[in-house]
Amino acid sequence: MTSYDYDLFVIGGGSGGVRSARVAASLGRKVAIAEEFRYGGTCVIRGCVPKKLYVYASQFSEHFEDARGFGWDVGEARFDWKRLVAAKDAEITRLEGLYRKGLDGAGATILNSRAELAGPNAIRLAATGETVTAERIVIATGGRPFALPEVEGHDLCISSNEAFDLPELPGSILIAGGGYIAVEFANIFHGLGVDVTLIYRGKEILSRFDHDLRRGLAAAMTRKGIRIVTEDVIASIASDEAGRRIVRTRRGEEIAVDQVMLAIGRVPNTEGLGLEAAGVKTDDKGAILVDAFSRTSAPGIYAIGDVTDRVQLTPVAIHEAMCFIETEYKGNPTSPDHDLIATAVFSQPEIGTVGMTEAQAGEAYPHVEVYRADFRPMKATLSGREERMIMKLLVNGADRKVVGVHILGHDAGEMAQLLGITLKAGCTKDDFDRTMAVHPTAAEELVTMYRPSYILRDGVKAEA
Ligand code: NDP
Numbered sequence: 001m002t003s004y005d006y007d008l009f010v011i012g013g014g015s016g017g018v019r020s021a022r023v024a025a026s027l028g029r030k031v032a033i034a035e036e037f038r039y040g041g042t043c044v045i046r047g048c049v050p051k052k053l054y055v056y057a058s059q060f061s062e063h064f065e066d067a068r069g070f071g072w073d074v075g076e077a078r079f080d081w082k083r084l085v086a087a088k089d090a091e092i093t094r095l096e097g098l099y100r101k102g103l104d105g106a107g108a109t110i111l112n113s114r115a116e117l118a119g120p121n122a123i124r125l126a127a128t129g130e131t132v133t134a135e136r137i138v139i140a141t142g143g144r145p146f147a148l149p150e151v152e153g154h155d156l157c158i159s160s161n162e163a164f165d166l167p168e169l170p171g172s173i174l175i176a177g178g179g180y181i182a183v184e185f186a187n188i189f190h191g192l193g194v195d196v197t198l199i200y201r202g203k204e205i206l207s208r209f210d211h212d213l214r215r216g217l218a219a220a221m222t223r224k225g226i227r228i229v230t231e232d233v234i235a236s237i238a239s240d241e242a243g244r245r246i247v248r249t250r251r252g253e254e255i256a257v258d259q260v261m262l263a264i265g266r267v268p269n270t271e272g273l274g275l276e277a278a279g280v281k282t283d284d285k286g287a288i289l290v291d292a293f294s295r296t297s298a299p300g301i302y303a304i305g306d307v308t309d310r311v312q313l314t315p316v317a318i319h320e321a322m323c324f325i326e327t328e329y330k331g332n333p334t335s336p337d338h339d340l341i342a343t344a345v346f347s348q349p350e351i352g353t354v355g356m357t358e359a360q361a362g363e364a365y366p367h368v369e370v371y372r373a374d375f376r377p378m379k380a381t382l383s384g385r386e387e388r389m390i391m392k393l394l395v396n397g398a399d400r401k402v403v404g405v406h407i408l409g410h411d412a413g414e415m416a417q418l419l420g421i422t423l424k425a426g427c428t429k430d431d432f433d434r435t436m437a438v439h440p441t442a443a444e445e446l447v448t449m450y451r452p453s454y455i456l457r458d459g460v461k462a463e464a
Helices: 015-026 041-046 048-070 081-106 180-191 211-224 314-329 358-364 378-383 412-424 429-434 443-447
Strands: 006-011 031-035 109-112 115-119 122-125 131-139 143-145 172-176 195-200 227-230 234-239 245-249 254-257 259-262 266-268 301-303 343-345 351-355 367-375 389-396 402-408 454-457 460-462
Touching: 006 015, 006 115, 015 031, 015 041, 015 081, 015 131, 015 314, 041 048, 041 081, 048 081, 048 180, 048 378, 081 109, 115 131, 131 314, 172 180, 172 254, 180 195, 180 211, 180 343, 195 254, 211 227, 211 351, 211 358, 211 389, 211 402, 245 259, 343 412, 351 412, 358 367, 358 389, 358 402, 358 454, 389 429, 389 443, 402 412, 412 443, 429 443
Parallel strands: 006 031, 006 131, 031 109, 131 301, 172 195, 172 259, 195 227
Antiparallel strands: 115 122, 122 131, 143 266, 234 245, 245 254, 343 351, 351 402, 367 389, 367 454, 389 402, 454 460
């Protein structure tokens, strides 16, 4: 018999926290979970889910334009921002309800309170001041947008948190950053009719992606009318009498916009959590340090998801939660597998990718075959839209294994999910070649690229 109040106490009601609490409770453990904001966490409340809904909303402007080429005349289209926000709110409230229902159904105690560690095995609930004890504690408090505290006027900026619920759709916006969030929101706002400028400190956006996708996406965004300012950063922000934001950049440009949004990464939510009191160590960014089984430096305390800053993705947090359950409650030690994670950027055009970039493959293997297709998607023939689709396979010449796949274009995210299975299974280029094409699709290109476009010898491009 345990002498603790709970077998498991979970701090944070996001993807990783809810999963670990629900499954542990369904296995008969006595579980409590505490959340200070809303159940569902970043993904459901102000991340992946509302973002994807806004992506859909923003795509209609192009759909209406494209319709003409297919024989349709569409009347004057008008967009109502407040109606979208309200519809999104209704949907995330429904999802939050499902999260709560799942926890409740499994028998977990749902607490609406901030929770902090009060020592080993002890948790203090801010709402009541009560302290409870637990045999195991999972910290799943996620992350929050990084601000630029050293920049004058940074408090005039919004982050993705506020972008979903702005009282009015801005006429113009400057978005800082060149990662997932900056690129996705630049396309969302552009599609909704906002004049968008992106400012990025590097030479080319999406630094962690394959160079063909980076260039292809930047070209597509520029073609649509999104201005991309590179190798520059915000130096200061002020507000004029009309409430407009006046941004000065380090290179001396002045940009006047209705809103400035920072999308320059996310930092772990570990402040004020009482980590020191419990002996939980963090790195210099505040991320909780964990071993291969998500165990922190304090016995009985675990950390999963964005708060550990391993890979900041919802499915990774859920996977880490399931590994924790296997290890601690099913007697089957399982460490999270962070290799070959397929991912999508919901830009327009979309990115879907899994495995190594061309540069990484060139460094890892002496002989790499690069199969590359760059074509006009079928829909664009009648719509007349100027757009390209890029597909790329990277093959290790020594064993023929496909080590990277990169797609830019419609449904790239959906394709990446399935390609993730093939790479995880260790499929070779010959397996791709043996696979019958599905016609007419864009994806058939992936199994019909018979000759390499070029090869890399010790990382250097050469004729195939
Ligand atoms: P990212 O890490 O993707 O990108 C951060 C961007 O900000 C980079 O371009 C980076 O530049 C730049 N940057 C960092 N610090 C500064 C600074 N001090 N000044 C100026 N620019 C700076 O973070 P996001 O905020 O876009 O997203 C956070 C995480 O959320 C992502 O890592 C991703 O894992 C997850 N996410 C996933 C999505 C999906 O799966 N579709 C969607 C949205 C978020 P540089 O490249 O030079 O370092």
